[in-house]
Amino acid sequence: MKCLVNMQRTVVTIVFFLFYGAWGQEIIILDEDDHQPIVNVMVYNSDRSKTALSDFDGKCDLTQFNLNERITFRHIGYQITKATKTHLVKKGVLYLSLNAEQLDGVVMSISKWEQQRKDIPQKIAVINAQNIAFTAPQTSADLLSNSGKVFVQKSQLGGGSPMIRGFATNRLLISVDGVRMNNAIFRSGNVQNIISLDPFTIRNTEVIFGPGSVIYGSDAIGGVMNFYTQNPQFSTKDSLLVLGSGNYRYSSANNENTFHVDFNLGKKKWAFFSSLTYNSFEDLRMGSHGPTSYLRDKLVVTRNGEDFVEQNKEPKVQHPTAYDQINLMQKLAYKPNNNWDINLGLFYSETSDYARYDRLIRPSKDGAGLRSAEWYYGPQKWFMGNLQFYQNGQGKFYDGLKITTAYQNFKESRNDRGFQDAIRYATQENVDALSANVDFENKRMGNFRLYYGSEYVYNKIGSQGSQLDLDNYSTIASASRYPDGSSWQTLAGYISGELKAKPNFTLSSGLRYSHVWIDAIFDNTFHPFPFKNADLSTGALTGSIGFSWFPKTDLQLTLNGSTGFRAPNIDDIGKIFDSEPGAVVVPNPDLEPEYAYNIEMGIQKNFSDRFTFKGAAFYTYLVDALVRRDYQFNGNSEIEYNGEISRVQAVQNAAMAYVYGFELGLEAYLTENLSLSSNFTITEGEEEEDDGSHSPGRHVAPTFGDVHLVWKNQKLKTDLFVNFNGEISNGDMAISERSKSYIYAQDANGNPYSPAWYTLNLRSQYQISQPLKIMLHLENMTDQRYRSYSSGIVAPGINLIMGAAYTF
The missing domain is CATH 2.60.40.1120 (Carboxypeptidase-like, regulatory domain)
Known part of the structure; x- marks a missing residue:
């Protein structure tokens, strides 16, 4: 046995x-x-x-x-x-x-559906809610700037205009929860609409570098900035889920006081999320060490209806730059079953009046005084209602369906009065924007995923002008900024695919066709236009192809080619007599779309899990570029506008342009608690005229970057870092920028230029208890006085930032 x-x-x-x-x-x-x-x-x-x-x-x-x-x-x-x-x-x-610190895991920007970051051939920067909470930005413009990968220009405290790969303003696209924010009056001058987004409500930001026109259509030439806001949380039990948080922030450079509160109520099928943020900013104080020409040594004071130029008793205080802002958000989510989600988002943002600071420091013609007594924007207001339906896995030809409808309303105004002029000129704009998107995802074809959809956008523009006589407070109508009642609309369809040819090789490609219509009728009551209307009907085909390849376990290579386009909008075609220093811009109804052709290569290398190097090189060629050039109005190259003889200019398809550059990044994990990271961006570019002459590109940012030394444990996180910008000499400066000598320093020859600068900064955050967190930042510790390239306002001097956050 x-x-x-x-x-x-x-x-x-x-x-x-x-x-x-x-x-x-x-x-x-x-x-x-x-x-x-x-x-x-x-x-x-x-x-x-x-x-x-x-x-x-x-x-x-x-x-x-x-x-x-x-x-x-x-x-x-x-x-x-x-x-x-x-x-x-x-x-x-x-x-x-997936290692989120290296490849940022899942992203949605490229296809509007979740994709693995490792499979995407384009460069994408991801800024998550944890990063936003730690850097504690004042505005969403600062949120982008804090990433170290996006350059931001500021004309005033209430603003921020991103520059990406040599492009800016209406050549970059902003989307909020998948809805296009760009409207028909986004201008080629600096655009400040990004401050309407509340950084406290943003859970994730994805920045696409390079053209994104296949998915997003017109304007997505230099890049796309996608902001995804907080979603309501459902309860997993029968009881009501109650969540909430409160935040306070103070900064010394402008005596900022910011208050934020939000709360969430959730059941198994219903959930609500509400948010309120209030900001109060006083005049901004600049640093002590830098060019004396940046000081606000003179300002206009009005007494008994008469303007005087006086010495500023506090020349480091940039008066007037103060403003207030309120942001509201309400979201409602309903999940009737496992296959359907219905989401409603309501957003409202409003600022107080805020000064256009760079216009208020323009010297008079004789150089002894100032040109403007007043120049300010009226309240910037933005409302969006966004209704989205999502179906998962029920369609015959798709696995995912999104239907997004949205209504937006934009209100803005401009008010200006020359020194000792009794007339205050004003224009008021109102844009109603409707949009509808239908997007599909099909992942039933083995290793091939297909994304396709369509989009329709309609903008209606209201524009009025007026003149107020301050002597008798009488108001009369005057020319509007845009043709009142004009419209801009686009209809498009796209298809893109992702093929995982091998487990370590992914191929991506896409096509989109967009058609754009513009209808504008010009009012000859105030100006004898040589035309009556502008009717545009034009189409554009764009495409992209690229791959992501892991030849080794610690090496990723990417290559991507893409095209982008921007169709003329109402600001390009129909802007009615917009004054610039020494020039006046008039309408031009004979415009065509501009096209961009882009190629980029990327590399990412991991060295023994200690160091990760990231690099990208890009080249973009822009044809039929829409640029502002000298023009004639009724045969005249100069006309009188608002009492000043100015040369006539208009937006024209008058140039070609090219931009190229390198973007480098390094992450080093020195110990379990200590890490080092750095970003470095070099961009070069020129505009080429029809006659073969060349000039530097206006929105080509200087070399910029940062270096961060971060130490953290379970409760404390500190970040000692340096931000830096390179110099732009007078010879490398765009011609349009050279004429703004009042915002630049002077070189040894007395010519305007943008000096190099750096700041030394410290951020810290401490988790006192599970619900309570405090922060203490000290920015620009050496109190540098600097002005970022093309910015009208001087950056903050030494700045103490304190804040607290409580969650429940």
């Missing part, structure tokens, strides 16, 4: 080892999110005496490893995982999680 038992044990052991030898030595390594095989995963033991590599099917042979040996699995895009062979062979499969 004992012999029989021993024989049975022997047979079982032999069968086990045969089975184990045939199958138990091999595991499959898969992506945790999409369960796709991961190729080139490096597998090794503690002293690296034994190594292996996963194949194209994610399979890895572990025969050489001992049963209780601890094995490490490493790939550039994933978190390092360690486990014993016994544990691994028992399961037969290992799932790796």
Whole structure:
């Protein structure tokens, strides 16, 4: 009997080892999110005496490893995982999680659907809610600037105009929860609408570098900035889920006081999220060490209806720059079942009046005084109602369906009065914007995913002008800024696809056709226009193709080619006599779209899980560029406007342009608590005229970057960092910028230029308890006086920022 038992044990052991030898030595390594095989995963033991590599099917042979040996699995895009062979062979499969710090995991910007960052050939910067909470930006413009990857220009405290890869203003597209924010009066001059977005409500920001016209249509030439706001949270139980938070922030440079509160109510099928933020900013104080020409040494004071130029008693205080702002957001979510989601988002933002500071420091013609007594924007108001339907996995030809409808209303105004002039000129604009998007996702075709959809956008523009005589307070009508009642609309369809040809090679491509219509009728009551109307009907075909390739486990290479376009809008075609220093801009109804052709290459290399290097090189060529050039109005090259003889200019398809550059990044994990990161951007570009002459591009930012040394544990996080900008000499400055000598320093020859600068800064955040967190920042510690390129306002001097956040 004992012999029989021993024989049975022997047979079982032999069968086990045969089975184990045939199958138990091999595991499959898969992506945790999409369960796709991961190729080139490096597998090794503690002293690296034994190594292996996963194949194209994610399979890895572990025969050489001992049963209780601890094995490490490493790939550039994933978190390092360690486990014993016994544990691994028992399961037969290992799932790796994406490393968010290296590849930012899942993004939505490229297709409007969730995609793995590692599969996308374009450069994307992701700024999540944790980063936003730590940097504590005053506005959403500062949110982008704090990333170190986007350059931001400011004409006044209430503003911020991003520049990406040599493009800005209406050549960049802003979207909020998938809805296009750009409207038909976004101008080629600096655009300040981004301050309407409340950084406290933003859960994620994705910035696409380079053309994004395949998905987003007109204006997405230099890049796309996608802002995704907080969503209501559902309850997982039968009881009501109640969440909320409160924030306070103070900054010394402009005596800022910011208050924010939000709360969430959630049931299993219904959820509500409400948010309120109020900002109060006083006049901004500049630094002590820098060009004296930046000082606000003179200002206009009005007494008893008469203007005087007086010395500013506090020349480092930039008066007037103060303003207030309020932001409201209400979201409602309904989930009737597992396949449907319905979301309603309501947004409202309003500022007080705020000064156009760069216009108020313009010197008079004789240089002794100031040109303007008043120049301010009226309240900037923005409302959006956004209703979105999402269906998952029920369609015959799709796995996901999104229907997004939105209504937006924009209100803005301009008010200006010359020094000792009794007339205050004003224009008021109102834009109603309707949009509808239908987007599909199909992922049923093996390794191929298909995305397709359509879009319709309609803008109606209201514009009025008036003149107020301050002597008798009588108001008369005057020319509007735009043709009142004009419209801009576009209809488009797109298709894009992603093919995972191999586990380590993904190919992406897409096409879009857009058609744009403009209808504008000009009022000849105030000006004898040589035309009556502007009717535009034009189309544009854009495309993209690129790949993401992991030739090794620690190396990623990307290549992408794409085209972009911008159709003329009402600001280009119909702007009626907009005054610039020494010039007046008039309408031009004979415009065509401008096109951009772009190629970019990227590389990401991981060195022993200690250092990660990221690099990208790009080149963009713009044809039929819409630029402001000298023009004639009724045969005249100069006319009188608002009492001043000015040369006539208009937007024209008068140039070609090219921009190229490099974007570099480094992340180093020095210890478990200490890390180093850096960003560095170099951009060069020129505009080429029809006669073959060249001039520097207006929106080509100087070399800029940052270096951060971060230490953190479970409760404390500190960031000691340097921000820096390179110099733009007079010879490298755009011609239009050289005429704004009053915002620039003077070089040794007395010519305007933009000096290099740097700031030393410290941020810290401490978690006192689970619900309570405080922050203490000290920015521009050496009190530098500097002005970012093309900015009208001087940046803050030494700035103490304090804040607290409480969640429940």
